[in-house]
Amino acid sequence: MKKFLITILIVLLAVGSAFIFYNRKGNPNHYEKDTTPTFYFHGWSGTASSTNNMIVYAEKHSGAKKVFKATVDPSGNVKLDGSWDEDIDKPIIQVVLEDNKNGDFETLGAWYANVIQEVNKVHHFEEYNTVSHSMSNSILQYMLLDNTGESNFPKMKKEVFIAAPINGVIGMNDEPNQNKLDENGKPEIITPNYQYFMDNVNRFPKNQIEILNIYGNLEDGSNSDGSVTAEAAKSLKYLADQYALSYKEEEFKGGMAQHSLLHHNSKVDKAINSFLWQNSENGAQ
Numbered sequence: 001m002k003k004f005l006i007t008i009l010i011v012l013l014a015v016g017s018a019f020i021f022y023n024r025k026g027n028p029n030h031y032e033k034d035t036t037p038t039f040y041f042h043g044w045s046g047t048a049s050s051t052n053n054m055i056v057y058a059e060k061h062s063g064a065k066k067v068f069k070a071t072v073d074p075s076g077n078v079k080l081d082g083s084w085d086e087d088i089d090k091p092i093i094q095v096v097l098e099d100n101k102n103g104d105f106e107t108l109g110a111w112y113a114n115v116i117q118e119v120n121k122v123h124h125f126e127e128y129n130t131v132s133h134s135m136s137n138s139i140l141q142y143m144l145l146d147n148t149g150e151s152n153f154p155k156m157k158k159e160v161f162i163a164a165p166i167n168g169v170i171g172m173n174d175e176p177n178q179n180k181l182d183e184n185g186k187p188e189i190i191t192p193n194y195q196y197f198m199d200n201v202n203r204f205p206k207n208q209i210e211i212l213n214i215y216g217n218l219e220d221g222s223n224s225d226g227s228v229t230a231e232a233a234k235s236l237k238y239l240a241d242q243y244a245l246s247y248k249e250e251e252f253k254g255g256m257a258q259h260s261l262l263h264h265n266s267k268v269d270k271a272i273n274s275f276l277w278q279n280s281e282n283g284a285q
Contacts, residue, residue: 034277036127036157037091038064039116043134043163048096050133050263055092057269062277064090068119074099076111084123090277093119103135105193109142113153120154129158129276133263134228137164141197141204148205155205160272161213163259165228167194167235176222179231185238187231197239204243211240212275213249214268216257227259248275 038058042050048069058064067084070093084091095115102108116128132140140159147153168174168191179189187194215233216225223230230251240247251257256265 032277033089035089035091035125036129037067037093037119037123037125038129038131038158038276039070039093039095039119041095041112041130041132041136041140042097042100043132043136045100046097046133046136047100048094051094051131053264054131054269054272055094057266058090058092058273058276061270062090062273064092064277066094067091067123068093070095070115070119072097072099072111072115074102076107076114078111078114078118080118080122084119091123105139105142106146108139109146112136112139112143113147116154125154127155127157129160130156131160131162131272131276132164133162134165134259137161138166138193141166144205145200145203148203156209158210158212158276160275161211161233161236162268163216163225163228163262164213164233164236166197166232166239167191168229168232170222170224170227170229174229174232176224176229179229179235181231181234181238185234185241187235187238194235201239201242204239206243207245209244210246210275211236211244211248212272213237213240213247214262214271215249215251216259216262217251217253218255218257219253225257225259225262 040051040055055066059066065088066082067088068080068082071079072095130140144156167187168179170176173191179187181187213233213236215228215230217223217230218226234249237247237249250271252262252265252268262268
């Protein structure tokens with residue numbers, strides 16, 4: 001009888017352990033909780049539709065929740081629509097610029113800082129993540145340069161670059177297959193924007209930000225997404241190696257790697273979710 005009871009106890013322990021493991025790893029409805037807010041920024045001429053798909057994917061596959069839509073008017077004033085409850089997991093703030101064709105990166109950087117500060121007034125946080133497409137990547141770099149070291153400004157934790165024209169735009173100051181990177185990732189041709197970042201690289205927060213750099217390749221011979229060459233996007237590595245906590249880049253190929261389609265690409269969405277919220281992706285497509 002005693003031997004029988006011991007056997008039953010072992011079986012129950014095994015079943016219980018399997019149940020716990022399933023709920024932690026295998027249950028598609030289980031997500032690792034993360035209260036760090038993530039701000040989604042659109043690019044040149046972008047609107048809410050530019051980031052809607054990525055946000056919906058994050059909500060469906062990683063248990064995230066959009067808490068605010070932050071609209072920035074042409075004077076830099078911020079209007080927040082929504083609410084952020086205490087128990088929200090993976091809160092998302094969608095940022096929309098009404099003046100979406102403004103090319104003054106320094107001014108726009110100040111506006112992005114306004115967004116983060118306004119949200120922080122409503123719901124305090126110490127760290128935040130960003131997901132940015134195209135032009136907004138450069139704007140965020142200007143914001144970082146102007147706010148690093150400010151004691152009352154939250155610290156950026158993770159930064160996702162998508163189709164980042166850090167060192168040029170095709171038809172403006174870059175052409176396909178024109179630039180080259182040396183063994184350290186430093187580009188041969190340097191734009192004024194990139195030069196500014198090089199000159200001020202020591203002002204970026206040191207060993208703080210984890211970076212994921214996503215870029216596209218249409219595989220049409222241009223080695224680009226149609227607007228940004230791979231070399232222009234990959235030029236980020238030379239800068240990031242001098243200040244970032246970690247750096248990773250991922251190339252996406254084919255028709256859905258076109259500049260304005262990268263933020264409508266579910267493979268890109270999955271890579272973003274995995275980077276921001278490790279172990280939270282439930283595997284569905």
